[in-house]
Amino acid sequence: MSNKTKIVVLHMKEMIYTLIFAGLAILLILLLVFMFLPKQKDKTAETMKYVAGVYTSTIQFNDNTIDVQVVVDESQINAISLVNLDDTVATMYPLMQPAVENIADQIIEKQTTENISYSEDNQYTSMVVLNAVNNALEKAAVQ
16 A cells, blocks of 8 residues: 655745635625625614605685694604684684684694594584694694
């Protein structure tokens, strides 16, 4: 039997160069992977429903106009109120103020205009106010 022994000679300089280039190659691959991975959606954009501000919508009753004012920040509805409600309109439409207060409380609690309940006494007034609030929220919505 013949034994053929092979001797491998490794030069230290070549080993160091090989390790450096292998490390740079791994670093380049990682950099490319992180650069071209699809970006995750920004969480602040997902939670942002509205452009912060005060928005109004007009209700027309005969010759009188009443503004429904909706105050929002980026993520929630803060307040709903009537503006330009003079004594004449309040006297002629006595269910207007209680309807707005009832609807405003429900919307602020639920943070939506869906499934709002109202009594049969002020059904039509509540529907008009709810439509005005929806119009104001459409103005405030993030595009």
